[in-house]
Amino acid sequence: MLYVEILGSLPEMARDEVRAMLELGGGKITGEDYLLLKVEADEKAYPFLDRLGLAHEYGELTIEADSVDELLKKADEVEWPIEGTFKVDTETMANCEHDVLDLPRKLGGVIHSKGFKVNLSKPDNLVRAYCGEKLYAGIRLRYFDPKDFERRKAHHRPFFRPISLHPRFSRALVNLTKAKREILDPFMGAGGILIEAGLLGLKVYGVDIRPEMVEGAETNLRNYGVRDYTLELGDATRLEELFPNKKFEAVATDPPYGTAATLAGRKRDELYRKALRSIYNVLEDGGRLAIAFPIEFDGKGEAEAVGFRTVGMYYQRVHKSLERYFYVFEKAR
Ligand SMILES: C[S@@+](CC[C@H](N)C(=O)[O-])C[C@H]1O[C@@H](n2cnc3c(N)ncnc32)[C@H](O)[C@@H]1O
Structure with missing residues (x-):
């Protein structure tokens, strides 16, 4: 026991x-x-x-x-x-x-x-x-040891952006997908989720719409010794075009919450909806998606409308103006 x-x-x-x-x-x-x-x-x-x-x-x-x-x-x-x-x-x-x-x-x-x-x-x-x-x-x-996670917090990375989950939560998102081989983060930002996945020995795939993020995520991954990665400049709503012959075992991601810079000029809810559909299309049957959305967005309803089944939903109050849910969704076999 x-x-x-x-x-x-x-x-x-x-x-x-x-x-x-x-x-x-x-x-x-x-x-x-x-x-x-x-x-x-x-x-x-x-x-x-x-x-x-x-x-x-x-x-x-x-x-x-x-x-x-x-x-x-x-x-x-x-x-x-x-x-x-x-x-x-x-x-x-x-x-x-x-x-x-x-x-x-x-x-x-x-x-x-x-x-x-x-x-x-x-x-x-x-x-x-x-x-x-x-x-x-x-x-x-x-x-x-909390220090091991602290060492990988956003401000300790060579490429710093203050838009990162705490490494413990990034790690948990990866684990909640039950990934054994690989993970895709279609809104990878500075690569926080991919660092945690890479350290677990998973092959990591990342996408971001901004070139400086693709470069920065690579710098960060290398800094923590992650070598098995494929990073693409592209749009999380068009993953099928970026990876035409590929289905992923699992997806873990933290999409932008609403600042103009991180949304790249798009309407937030529409971006989320399209990304959910695109992620669904590139997931293997039985594959899982772990994702965070602010509470104003009906993540469960929207994901289920695309075909996902909800397997977990966890509320977190980050600060006065940001409350979110972490969700775990599964694509039917
Ligand atoms: C909240 S950040 C992700 C933070 C990341 N988890 C980390 O640990 O650094 C969201 C990222 O999504 C990117 N983004 C915004 N719209 C996008 C789109 N349509 N496709 C791909 N990436 C996009 C932004 O450039 C930003 O880097």
Whole structure:
């Protein structure tokens, strides 16, 4: 059994990202307690869980208990998969119903009494104890360091445009498409989504209507070591002409929201509608599109009118004048 601790900003989107990765890697979510997901999967799922954008960490779930006493009793009974030293670290979630103030010391004491050595400054294993409705303990396998994502934020890239999603969301959009081979971003801008996809080992295709973006996206992709790319100057509403003999496994994109410069003189809603149709035409059957639209646009209705099925829809308030939905659509097989 594994646990995944997801981030709290868009928990439904984060949970569906985990679900998408488990559909690729084999496994399923069997329970949840606030931001902690219980997952049934084996090692084959690790490379896919390693792709996550909206997760804090995942690990092996060793114990689940209804009280601190039960947790400590089970901790004494189980075989801890610890090699080397350890340290206990507690996560008190917002729904925590137990008194866990002293838990790290008590749990550490029990594990120590089983012959394992404590090292508080540089432990080989981190034992994570979670308090929610229930109590959980496990061993962290992978921590998603925020610094890794921060390093790829728009202002750290050689070609800077302030119109970029946070890399964690770009990563989640890619994952929600369940892409295994390739991804197309028809409004690639400075390439934020393509960078995340490229770092996952996917072949990336990008389109933008402005030449400086095509050049800038290439600079950015190369800067992060992404080499397998095809970038085209062109129009996201005429993808069939740009890629005449090609169908894509998946599309992830963040179209312009309405400033004159990014819309290149087009009416916004008409641009969205035409782009949805064109994306539909170049997607493989069963392929997925992950896309953001401002809330004023009926993304679900418009995509379904083109033939898509809606598989996910997540609301986000970016700031006072921008609220959007991230959508995941699927083309029927
Ligand atoms: C919001 S930005 C994308 C940001 C991008 N996700 C990133 O991380 O940098 C939208 C981009 O769409 C481009 N664009 C606008 N109209 C377009 C069209 N009809 N076809 C292709 N690209 C277009 C703009 O030039 C702009 O670079």
